[in-house]
Every structure is written in structure tokens, then in C-alpha cells.
Amino acid sequence: MTKLNSQQYDLATIAVQTGLNSDSNHNSVVAPIYMATNYRFDDMTQPPQYDYSRCANPTRDLLANALAELEGGAGATVTSSGMAAINLVLQLLTPQDTLVAPHDCYGGTHRLFESLAKKGAFKLVWLNFYADDVEQQLLTLKPNLIWLETPSNPLVRIADIKKICKTAKLVNALVAADNTFLSPLGQSPLALGTDIVVHSNTKYLNGHSDVVSGAVVCKSEELQEQIAWWANNTGVTGSPFDSYMILRGIRTLPLRIKQHSANAQAVAELLQAHEFVEKVNYPGLSNHPQHQLANEQHKFHGGMLSFELKGTENNVAAFVNALNLFTLAESLGGTESLVCHPGTMTHAAMPEEAQLEAGITKQLVRFSVGIEDKSDLIADVLQALAVAANLKDGESDGSTNESPSKLDDLVDETENSASCRLSPALAALW
Numbered sequence: 001m002t003k004l005n006s007q008q009y010d011l012a013t014i015a016v017q018t019g020l021n022s023d024s025n026h027n028s029v030v031a032p033i034y035m036a037t038n039y040r041f042d043d044m045t046q047p048p049q050y051d052y053s054r055c056a057n058p059t060r061d062l063l064a065n066a067l068a069e070l071e072g073g074a075g076a077t078v079t080s081s082g083m084a085a086i087n088l089v090l091q092l093l094t095p096q097d098t099l100v101a102p103h104d105c106y107g108g109t110h111r112l113f114e115s116l117a118k119k120g121a122f123k124l125v126w127l128n129f130y131a132d133d134v135e136q137q138l139l140t141l142k143p144n145l146i147w148l149e150t151p152s153n154p155l156v157r158i159a160d161i162k163k164i165c166k167t168a169k170l171v172n173a174l175v176a177a178d179n180t181f182l183s184p185l186g187q188s189p190l191a192l193g194t195d196i197v198v199h200s201n202t203k204y205l206n207g208h209s210d211v212v213s214g215a216v217v218c219k220s221e222e223l224q225e226q227i228a229w230w231a232n233n234t235g236v237t238g239s240p241f242d243s244y245m246i247l248r249g250i251r252t253l254p255l256r257i258k259q260h261s262a263n264a265q266a267v268a269e270l271l272q273a274h275e276f277v278e279k280v281n282y283p284g285l286s287n288h289p290q291h292q293l294a295n296e297q298h299k300f301h302g303g304m305l306s307f308e309l310k311g312t313e314n315n316v317a318a319f320v321n322a323l324n325l326f327t328l329a330e331s332l333g334g335t336e337s338l339v340c341h342p343g344t345m346t347h348a349a350m351p352e353e354a355q356l357e358a359g360i361t362k363q364l365v366r367f368s369v370g371i372e373d374k375s376d377l378i379a380d381v382l383q384a385l386a387v388a389a390n391l392k393d394g395e396s397d398g399s400t401n402e403s404p405s406k407l408d409d410l411v412d413e414t415e416n417s418a419s420c421r422l423s424p425a426l427a428a429l430w
């Protein structure tokens with residue numbers, strides 16, 4: 001498969017053109033989906049290029065090729081989810097190895113790292129990657145793998161990829177970056193020095209909230225071979241249909257990321273100017289602690305932001321309930337705007353102490369700002385802020401008549417539900 005090159009073409013051109021005209025059977029412009037499980041051998045000594053779809057599939061390979069082109073990697077492996085992609089990278093570690101990871105990462109990543117480290121799969125050290133002494137700490141810890149998630153979920157903090165990769169070289173550590181929040185159109189971690197890039201394709205790459213998928217992109221052929229081997233070995237490879245959908249989504253990613261970023265900037269500025277908002281986290285704001293670094297590292301600041309409201313959890317609930325254009329749901333990166341309460345939703349898997357240590361408070365709200373009309377989004381946020389601010393002390397958000405004991409029952413019933421659903425604490429608020 002030939003690769004489009006970012007030295008020759010802009011990433012927007014690659015996103016639109018990648019994989020087109022690759023069908024030699026009927027000359028279809030857009031490649032067909034190969035749903036087949038298996039492929040015929042002409043005879044026992046001549047295996048076909050594709051034999052079994054867990055190992056390799058033509059549609060999935062087109063997506064992998066597209067991701068390698070967009071990230072500037074030697075190759076990519078498409079997985080069944082973002083978590084499968086993260087878990088795949090962990091296959092490189094042995095029980096003697098040390099993984100250093102950000103203390104404020106996505107809740108699912110936090111849970112996976114913690115649970116595998118507890119089983120002895122590797123040694124784990126949580127680190128504050130924004131501390132002044134991060135280089136010194138890495139030199140002392142001598143990790144085998146450094147995990148970055150930048151911008152981080154949900155606090156949108158920015159780690160200095162170049163600086164960390166330079167230090168990593170001194171101790172022979174691999175560096176992997178989760179680039180889910182910005183997509184390859186927003187940031188190129190491999191060009192800044194990482195060895196691996198990980199994506200939840202579920203988010204901006206697919207962009208339409210109708211697929212769960214992930215990917216690992218490697219800088220070198222050697223790492224790519226290892227990752228692809230583990231993907232086949234552990235059976236985490238992605239489906240052809242999902243791959244087709246993501247490839248389709250990628251065609252409009254250049255336009256979407258621009259609109260997400262412009263809308264998020266406007267919403268962030270509005271929130272920052274509002275008296276009922278305590279603090280706004282968005283790298284495009286000049287008072288973001290890593291604004292300068294973000295301007296150097298990002299091509300776009302993306303559509304993700306978080307903020308703390310004043311008042312109590314009742315005010316947060318009133319605000320979320322009052323929004324009309326932001327749906328209360330997990331996930332991010334789709335065309336539609338979403339709101340979430342990280343403490344009880346996306347980061348519910350993170351113990352409360354770890355949440356507080358990371359800076360995830362009960363007042364924190366996260367927006368995935370969509371590509372709707374900017375003025376409509378602003379008007380919606382403004383009216384919801386007015387509702388939240390006008391809630392009297394001690395007043396509930398008014399959306400439930402349940403007695404406290406009934407709500408306790410509700411909490412018990414949902415206690416064992418998957419953390420990717422509305423959490424017990426939030427269900428109780430509703």
C-alpha cells in the first residue's frame with residue numbers, strides 16, 4: 001500500500017484522499033468493505049495476502065494506513081476500542097518494568113493501569129507531568145514506558161511532549177501519547193518525539209458518535225511489528241465495518257476540528273467572563289497555565305474544555321438540566337455538543353482521593369463542544385448559567401420528587417452497573 005506523505009501534502013488533503021481509488025476489482029472511488037472472515041487459498045503452499053480477518057483485513061488496513069499517514073508513523077494497528085489500544089501497548093512491558101503515567105488521565109486508563117499493576121504486570125508510578133521537576137523525576141525513576149495524555153481528560157492540561165521525550169531518551173524509555181483529545185489534525189506527537197501514539201477512534205477520528213474503536217500508531221517498523229503481533233495474538237483487532245465508518249469520518253475531520261476549536265474558544269471565553277463560573281480549563285485561553293506551550297504544540301486547541309461552577313452540586317445539576325443543546329452523556333468528539341460530570345461519569349472508576357489529587361472536583365463540568373452554530377451554543381450556555389445562578393441556597397434542581405430513601409434505593413440498584421453509565425451519585429442528583 002503506498003503512503004501519502006505529509007512532506008508532500010497537507011494533512012487535510014491526506015484525510016480526504018487516503019485510500020481512494022484502491023479498488024482494483026471495479027475501480028470504485030471509495031473502497032468497499034470487506035466483511036469476509038476468511039479468504040481462499042489457491043493451494044496449501046500459496047497463502048493469499050489475506051487469510052483470516054483477525055490477523056489482517058483489507059478495510060482495516062486502509063484505516064491503519066490512513067492513521068499512519070496522518071500521524072507520520074511507520075504503521076498503525078486498529079483495535080476494537082481505545083482501551084484495547086492502550087492495553088495493547090502495555091503488552092510491551094514485563095513485571096520488572098516501570099510505567100510512569102499522568103495522575104490526571106482518563107478514568108478508564110487510570111483503572112486499567114492500577115488493576116494490572118496490582119496484579120504485578122508492571123510497576124506503576126503516577127506523576128504530575130506539569131511539575132517543574134518532571135525531568136529530574138523521570139531521570140530518577142528510569143521508567144521503561146512513559147505514558148502521556150495531552151491535553152488531559154478532563155482538566156485539559158498540557159504536557160511538554162518535546163521536553164519529556166528528550167529526557168526519555170536519556171533513560172532509554174519509550175514514550176506513548178494518547179492523542180484522543182486533539183486527533184492527528186490537532187497535534188503530531190510522533191513529530192515531537194514520541195515512539196507511539198494511541199487513539200480512541202471512537203472520538204474525533206470517527207466523529208459521529210456511532211462507533212467504538214481505537215488505534216496504536218508506531219514511529220518505527222520494529223515497534224509496529226511487535227504491536228501488530230500482539231494485536232493478532234490477543235485478538236483485539238477492530239472490525240471492518242467500524243474501520244469503514246472511521247475512514248469515512250476522517251474525510252471531514254479537517255473541517256470538523258476547525259469548527260470544534262472555534263466554537264470551544266468562544267464558549268470558553270464566555271464561561272470565563274461569567275460571574276457564576278469559578279475557573280475555566282481551555283488551552284486557547286491566554287490565562288491557561290500552559291497556553292504558550294499549547295500554541296507551540298497544537299495546530300488546533302480542539303473542542304474539549306472543562307470548568308468549575310460556583311455554588312453546590314445542586315447548582316451543577318440545575319445547570320446541566322437546563323442545557324438544551326448539550327446532551328448529558330459520556331464520550332466526546334462527535335459533531336453534537338455533550339456535557340458530562342467527570343467525577344461521577346467518565347472518571348467514576350477513579351477513587352475519590354485520586355480524583356481530588358488530580359483536581360477533579362464535584363463542581364467540575366466537562367463540555368465536548370460540537371460543530372453547531374456558535375451563537376446558538378453560546379445562548380444555550382448563557383441561559384443554563386442563569387438558571388444555575390438563580391437557584392436559591394439549599395434548593396434542589398427541581399427535577400425530581402423522589403424522597404431521600406427512595407433515592408438511596410436507586411443508588412443501591414445502580415451500584416453494580418458499569419461505570420460507563422450514569423453513576424449512582426449523579427443518578428441520585430437527578
Ligand SMILES: Cc1ncc(COP(=O)(O)O)c(C=O)c1O
Nearest residue numbers: 081082083106153180200202213
Ligand atoms: C483520552 C481517552 N483515551 C482513551 C479512551 C478510551 O477509549 P474507548 O472508549 O474508545 O475505549 C477515552 C475514552 O473516553 C479517552 O477519553
